[in-house]
Amino acid sequence: MDDEERKVHEGFMREAIKMAELALVSDETPVGCVFVHDGVIIGRGMNETNRTLNGTRHAEFVALAGILSKHPISILKETDLYVTVEPCVMCASMLRQYGIRKVYFGCWNERFGGTGGVLNIHSDPSVDKPYPVHGGIFREEAILLLRKFYVQENEKAPEPKQKRTRELKTEINPMDVHAPKSMKSEAEKAKMKAEKVQVNGTANRTVTT
């Protein structure tokens, strides 16, 4: 990917991050996305699982519900997705069934990622056409947003009886979003370990005070 191309992708990912930031201030897991057709954003979405009490209202669903009310489903064959966190197994399968052209994402999700983080739903055998993925665009920023959210939610809901709510609110653990297993270098693993301790430390402090 040359410089000019990279700038284009980063521009769209920047828009996806704006959606994730909107989720963060709305007490939703900060994941955001935009769908791009012919260089134009045709839909935006952010995670809405907490507000709707529906664990499947991920950013991709929310955006597509808007897009498909105005456009025929066939437009997705010429549409790319930019999402701050790797699509989960569910969304990865949905996107493939709809025939998405390509998916660009920020950080990998090792807890339920569907395009490399855990499973390879975008490329595994299926009756639907596979799609290419490109991960790692503004990875650190995507992780930072998740980390902010994790700390924010722990500060807000320290009571044990609200544990279940908190479970959903922080459904993507910032410790679980990094590079895919296959790509991880030893140095990176060590770094992750250090980060893990740090994040855990922060969380524990806020819960006990």
Place this chain on the structure above:
Amino acid sequence: MVSLRGGDETLTSAFAHLDLVPRKGRLVPLRTKDEVRASLETYQAYVVELPSKYAGVIKDAIQRALPDLKTADFQHLRRVVQFKFLPPHLQQQFKSPRGDTEPALDDAEAEDESAVRYFLVSPTSAIQHADLLATLRKSPPFTNRPPRIFYVTVPALAPTSAEQAEKWTNQFWPIAYKNTNPYGPHPSLVSRNTAEIEADAGHLLALTQSAANQTSEKGLGEQVGCVVVDNSNGRQEIIALAGDCRWRSPLGEAEPKEGQGNVMAHAVQRAIAIVAKKRLRAAGKDELILDRTLFCDTPLTDLEAQVFEVDNIARNGYLCVDLDIYVTHEPCVMCSMAILHSRFKRCIFGTRMPFTGGLTADPVKGRVGENVHVEKGLGHGIFWRPSELNWKLLAWEWKDEDAADEGMITNSISDTLQA
């Protein structure tokens, strides 16, 4: 019109109202991804023939020679075995060079304490044959005579049921079964849960078919339907019911059936959204939050409306925790993961979808074209992958009593449909 009342009614009386013909058959627990893997993996191991009184000595000698050997890795294999407990093919292989059926030691030794035993040394990957021989030659009784060393194939992982242990004992090597299942739900958990749901499962699967029929008759979807049930803490409530609506346009009309349709309107997705709406209503919140016509999360048939209207969802509940979901067909990968995200307790489906289903882990005979039979399955086993995914649940497939060909799928919908 069928009628379904909720509230204080039990499931049984609700079924009576519906005039349902229950499916006759049985529930079969799904095998997990790890169970399938465990049932297939084997490795080569060394076995040495020795007099039983030397078993301890040789065991110690091996442990000294191979300090890194993790005996925990083959705890499911009996370490020291008598000739008569060996599977037939090994008795054949181990019998004495003289050609009789008794082992190669002196006849006098056969009945007493020093009778022959077969000692499972280690995986062949742990030590070279020559090094093993050298190690054994340093220890009695092999200081005077060379040991007989054999190669055997053994299951790599522990069995997950008593039946499997017995099968392997006959097929490979004597197996110890500890009534546990490291690769899936504990057998007692599965049987307890099967007992809890089996009385109503045939009825509920018939009800999923009614749900499917009502939307597909309107041209809105495929013949896929599902029902969400609360069958916990003494409650028996039908919480949500939904038919597939993939061919419903944003304006609510039946669309031409091209491509995969509106994927978000699969029956499972709709049912989960309807559960969420009931929760919002029970909490006194606006149930029209993020209402989008593409989600198809409002009732669209008589049956769906009847179930939706009843305020029977438990207070203080969370997502679909403690709820069960019944589906006409094995859910696609998207819907399987939606079930996991929603943290259902149990999932029961009526028919496997070998080309598209996300729950099963093992292949099954499927039909390709007219009459070619192939082993087919995506192998994801999404219901139980606790080390990778964020939730796990129990899952069953239904086997009809009068199924024509055991293991063969006879399907009301296209094999390649995403349910």
